[in-house]
Amino acid sequence: MSESGIDVSRDLAVAEPAVRDGVLAGRRSAARAAGVVIALIVALAVPLYLDAFWLRLGMFAFAGVAAALGLGLLLGQAGQLSLGHSFFVAVGAYGYTFLAAEDRTVGVSHQAGLGLPPVVALVLAVSLAGVAGLLFSPIAARLRGIYLGIASLGLVFVGQHVLFNMEALTGGFNGRNVPGFTLLGLSFDDLPGETLYVLGVPFGREEKLWYLGLAVAAIAYLTCRNLVRGRPGRALRAVRDRELMAGIMGVPVTRYKAYAFLVSSMYAGLGGVLLALAFGRIVPETFGMLLAVEYLAMVVIGGLASPAGAVAGAVFVSCLPAVLERYAAVLPGLAPDGAEGISPAIAARFAFGTAIVALLLLEPGGAAAIGGRLRSRARRARRP
Amino acid sequence: MEQLLQLLVGGVSLGAVYALLALGFVIVYKASGVVNFAHPALLMVGAYVTARLSAAGDVPFLVAVLVGVGGAAVVSLTIQMLLVSPVARRSVVAASILTIGVDVVIQTEITRRIGADILPMGDPWQNRVVTVGGLTIPQTRIVALVVGIALIAAFFGWFKLSTWGIAMRAVAEDPETAALMGVRRQRVSALAWCLAGLLAAVAGLFITVFPSPGLEPVTATIALRAFPAAIIGGLDSTNGAVVGGLVVGVAEVMTQGYASELSFLGLGFHTVMPYVVMVLVLLARPSGLFGTRELHRV
Numbered sequence: 056m057s058e059s060g061i062d063v064s065r066d067l068a069v070a071e072p073a074v075r076d077g078v079l080a081g082r083r084s085a086a087r088a089a090g091v092v093i094a095l096i097v098a099l100a101v102p103l104y105l106d107a108f109w110l111r112l113g114m115f116a117f118a119g120v121a122a123a124l125g126l127g128l129l130l131g132q133a134g135q136l137s138l139g140h141s142f143f144v145a146v147g148a149y150g151y152t153f154l155a156a157e158d159r160t161v162g163v164s165h166q167a168g169l170g171l172p173p174v175v176a177l178v179l180a181v182s183l184a185g186v187a188g189l190l191f192s193p194i195a196a197r198l199r200g201i202y203l204g205i206a207s208l209g210l211v212f213v214g215q216h217v218l219f220n221m222e223a224l225t226g227g228f229n230g231r232n233v234p235g236f237t238l239l240g241l242s243f244d245d246l247p248g249e250t251l252y253v254l255g256v257p258f259g260r261e262e263k264l265w266y267l268g269l270a271v272a273a274i275a276y277l278t279c280r281n282l283v284r285g286r287p288g289r290a291l292r293a294v295r296d297r298e299l300m301a302g303i304m305g306v307p308v309t310r311y312k313a314y315a316f317l318v319s320s321m322y323a324g325l326g327g328v329l330l331a332l333a334f335g336r337i338v339p340e341t342f343g344m345l346l347a348v349e350y351l352a353m354v355v356i357g358g359l360a361s362p363a364g365a366v367a368g369a370v371f372v373s374c375l376p377a378v379l380e381r382y383a384a385v386l387p388g389l390a391p392d393g394a395e396g397i398s399p400a401i402a403a404r405f406a407f408g409t410a411i412v413a414l415l416l417l418e419p420g421g422a423a424a425i426g427g428r429l430r431s432r433a434r435r436a437r438r439p
Numbered sequence: 440m441e442q443l444l445q446l447l448v449g450g451v452s453l454g455a456v457y458a459l460l461a462l463g464f465v466i467v468y469k470a471s472g473v474v475n476f477a478h479p480a481l482l483m484v485g486a487y488v489t490a491r492l493s494a495a496g497d498v499p500f501l502v503a504v505l506v507g508v509g510g511a512a513v514v515s516l517t518i519q520m521l522l523v524s525p526v527a528r529r530s531v532v533a534a535s536i537l538t539i540g541v542d543v544v545i546q547t548e549i550t551r552r553i554g555a556d557i558l559p560m561g562d563p564w565q566n567r568v569v570t571v572g573g574l575t576i577p578q579t580r581i582v583a584l585v586v587g588i589a590l591i592a593a594f595f596g597w598f599k600l601s602t603w604g605i606a607m608r609a610v611a612e613d614p615e616t617a618a619l620m621g622v623r624r625q626r627v628s629a630l631a632w633c634l635a636g637l638l639a640a641v642a643g644l645f646i647t648v649f650p651s652p653g654l655e656p657v658t659a660t661i662a663l664r665a666f667p668a669a670i671i672g673g674l675d676s677t678n679g680a681v682v683g684g685l686v687v688g689v690a691e692v693m694t695q696g697y698a699s700e701l702s703f704l705g706l707g708f709h710t711v712m713p714y715v716v717m718v719l720v721l722l723a724r725p726s727g728l729f730g731t732r733e734l735h736r737v
Contacts, residue, residue, distance in 0.1 A: 136532065194718065197725040201474045201535060202674065205666045206721055209714030220705030344663075348539060355536060397551070404547045411540030415526055415533050
């Protein structure tokens with residue numbers, strides 16, 4: 056405020072509180088840095104203490120985080136509704152599988168693959184999802200929010216049709232095994248006979264994948280946050296709020312809309328690769344409309360315009376079904392599959408649906424807005 | 440030739456059913472600016488109530504249908520009054536996303552109630568067929584066509600002539616001026632949602648009778664094809680909805696009928712045909728065939 060230097064005399068009147076705010080802000084950012092360090096230590100230590108169930112769940116959450124960040128960028132920043140996100144996730148998942156798998160014939164079915172190193176396959180799969188997004192963007196850039204939402208719904212159905220029918224590439228209805236990940240000679244798979252021990256804890260596939268997922272999700276979050284805070288984010292928000300005005304201010308509207316679609320589908324592709332690794336075997340059934348709605352739920356629950364919110368929403372939506380399943384026996388009203396009562400999968404779906412409705416009705420800012428309000432209340436309470 | 444004619448009749452009949460769905464969808468969009476993603480759920484509610492009532496056996500089929508239609512209209516009205524209307528005042532996009540949540544909740548509940556069963560509709564036509572000039576047509580298809588045409592004609596007559604119809608068109612044209620002229624927008628939009636529920640339930644009946652086995656959870660996927668129908672015609676055009684419905688119906692039945700010639704496109708291509716047509720139309724005309732083009736004045 057006071058550094059603008061335009062009207063010093065008026066700014067002087069509020070200089071004192073501004074200085075105090077500055078001191079508080081310094082203290083706050085120190086507290087925030089400490090919080091980040093603690094969160095990082097906890098996340099790194101998790102595989103030492105928790106069992107494979109939670110680690111596998113974590114991998115699904117990381118996959119959800121990467122994909123949800125992309126959808127958040129598209130919906131929250133660029134204001135474009137997409138119900139086709141699961142298609143781009145599928146491109147990433149199957150792209151990785153095809154590129155990394157060896158070409159082989161099992162019985163009568165031939166499964167094509169290029170046998171590339173997994174890291175190269177990951178990068179190429181993400182680019183492939185980006186290319187798919189670019190191919191769709193001539194349609195996306197011309198349509199406004201709602202039209203695009205329905206048009207992208209078509210993408211999911213056409214995509215699933217292709218997945219079911221291109222058996223050499225996708226394994227068809229029965230799906231296909233996902234090759235494990237390796238990085239610089241370190242395998243992220245279970246190797247019989249050479250189990251890695253870290254601090255006396257045996258590190259299997261789940262433990263190693265946790266670190267991979269954590270690293271990828273963290274990088275995805277940081278890049279997304281920078282994008283949102285920087286010039287591209289501002290341009291996208293201008294396009295969202297008033298296309299015409301953004302154009303007058305010098306934002307190339309059509310190019311930015313295509314750009315939003317490209318980046319969002321690349322995040323989706325990254326999420327797809329992680330999801331494929333988490334599953335170990337992927338089937339076309341997974342990548343349907345329900346998955347697209349789940350991504351939408353993540354973004355809405357987290358708060359549309361906030362990357363941190365998207366992370367929270369992704370963790371919540373990815374973990375809820377499995378957690379409900381694990382505790383089905385002790386939770387009231389729930390029953391394991393087959394027994395009388397509401398099954399955990401159905402209960403989770405009720406929860407997403409209700410959460411979308413309730414948040415849009417009562418708190419459109421989602422979890423991010425609720426978090427922000429709690430923080431500012433705590434700050435006020437601390438102030439003398 | 441005979442096969443072509445037969446497919447054409449089947450396609451037009453299915454198209455009339457899609458047109459009913461698309462019409463309801465378009466009416467809601469015109470009256471309230473909200474894209475109702477819960478439309479398939481309304482269809483499921485209507486079909487479910489009808490199936491359960493007629494399976495119980497002690498009510499005539501017609502009564503079961505009427506109760507189903509009424510039920511869907513009431514559910515639709517409730518969604519509009521309690522959930523959509525407060526949010527739509529702030530943002531129509533948020534309200535549209537909200538309807539996705541509503542759709543998930545309602546469909547999950549109905550899927551849970553149906554379970555692994557396929558509910559028969561208990562209709563009087565069953566799988567009887569009529570032979571006209573060498574063409575074999577199921578009775579259900581003929582009834583669907585007749586009812587579809589009658590409802591569409593009734594709707595357009597009402598829309599063009601009645602006071603409510605004029606009020607609805609006024610709101611669609613210019614909401615603020617309509618409000619200044621004394622049109623109660625809340626009531627108009629409530630009526631639109633009611634009508635949408637009603638039309639969806641009727642369409643639901645004809646989607647679940649012969650040749651389909653009955654009401655099952657995947658019925659909602661068929662109902663989703665009303666979206667491409669509405670988009671092809673143009674989201675804000677009632678005429679367009681009818682044309683879009685017919686295009687989607689004919690395209691789907693044709694692809695299914697000539698599946699053996701189109702086998703290079705893969706198994707079950709007819710289920711994605713509506714979306715392919717939609718994308719092609721959107722490439723040429725971004726607001727659909729009859730939709731209003733958005734103009735910008737600089």
